Amino acid sequence: MKIPQCFVDKNATIVFGKKSVEYQGNYPGIRITNDGWSIQVANQKQWKNPITMVMKGQKTPANLYIHLKTGISASFSIYYLVNPDWANVGLFVKLDAGAKLTLNNVFIGKYNSNFMVNRVITQADTSEVDLSSGIVVSGNTKIVDHYELNGEKSRLSAVLLAISGQKEIFSSIQEVFHNRPVSQSNVTNLLVSAGKSQMHVDVTETIGKGNFQSICHQNNRGIILEEKGSITVEPKLIIDEYDVDAGHGCAIGQINANELYYLLSRGIDETTAKRLIISGYLTPLYKRIDNPGFLKILSRTIELQMKGNDC
């Protein structure tokens, strides 16, 4: 896939090509491994600015390993430009004590059969992860997320926004393990089913015995745009400790009739009104993307996806 014009700033972008890193600016510590790439962030000065990474399509496994050493703070936007011959991809992130990561992770493009994403995030003491994910892929997609809160006072915030169109099947399995006391997680899933797509999300958050004062919350919201679409969510909490704060919620339905009526009463036609309401729904993802060029591509792709066309 050709790199969009919005990523041509070679100093601020790392582009992973088919077999090599096409350009990496001034960022050190990138190694090629047998199954992908590995990035070790040990020097705060060299990684202080937000960094954009672009993953072009690969036939070989495309795993990315990121390791943030003690006390490092980093902000990454990782864009996967999915293409039809891409194999499964993996993102493995490890945070040492006190490390902080803001991660925007967007998958966009077209896949012919089953596209599979594996993500594992492991956190040590007082580390923080603020993850925002967007999935707008034509083709069946499965994403498996595994979060290990292995450190005391570690904190995870994960927002996933997925849009499925046509007859696609989207499934997501999310597991959050609170393995240490005073750990905190907040998981939000925002789902939009257009056309006849079927979406299924299974979220399990586990707080084991002894992990007191941990907090885990999950919130799932889904909008079904057409009658033949479906969204199912299985929110689960497995709690084996008394002194915790845990909760889950799920709301799935069609576009809010009051919101639609309000927009229509201002002369906005139904198609535009629905698009506007959905764009409002997508705001949490849009707000996180600081590349205006990519934002345009993303919103255009989402529009196509909602109209039932290929991305």
Added chain:
Amino acid sequence: MAILEIKNLIVSVEDQVILDGINLVVRGGETHAIMGPNGTGKSTLAQVIMGHPKYHIDCGEILLDGRRLNEMSVDERSRAGLFLAMQNPTEVPGVTNFDFVKTAVQAHLLSGQHLRIGKFILALEDAAKELKMGSGLAHRYVNEGFSGGEKKRNEILQMKLIKPSIAFLDEIDSGLDVDALRIVGENVTAMKSPDLGLILITHYQRLLDSIVPDFVHIMIRGKIVKTGGRELIAKIDAEGYDWLKVELGIDEFVEKKKPVSLGTCATKSLK
């Protein structure tokens, strides 16, 4: 000059008649006030005219400049020139006021016309300033986190930019403090022109002190039972609606209660 004609309008919900033969003509330049006790169909009338999908017209006709609105969708009615400032404006999370109002204004342009964005921004800023809405309004999400007064002022802001020919203001005074009521009153009064017909739905004289009506209608049980001038407002404010009982021979205003079946109990015969 616009003209809205409501002819013998009958609307029912679940076999209960809620508008019972409404007749009303509103011309551009006129201001009408509709008053009446709670639950008599004032807001329903506004929603029916706007085309709310909850209501079905059993009988009657709504015409705007001679065009029949009955079969038109909500957005078509708006584009034809109707506006409804709602009693409880809806929040639309994630959609900025700027995008919302811009899209609405764009929707009202004739085909071939294009919105000049610079001009629109200036108009939006001016309208917000006139309504004392403060900066940052454009980037706030529609009605989300707005106070009651801000929501009502936001309705008037939309009205100023959309420029309808017939506007219903449904209890625009509720939730407004004295200063905000004055601001809304001044702004609406400034919009009065032969190109705009106004219908104010209210319970209180205070709104009608700032936006002076030409006609006052009293609605009871889905009917306009009395029409008059400003003298009616003072009388209602002083005496309520009881005096109409005597004048119109209405015994009581209590809602008709329908019998409700509580179902049947399972029975068991003992031998």
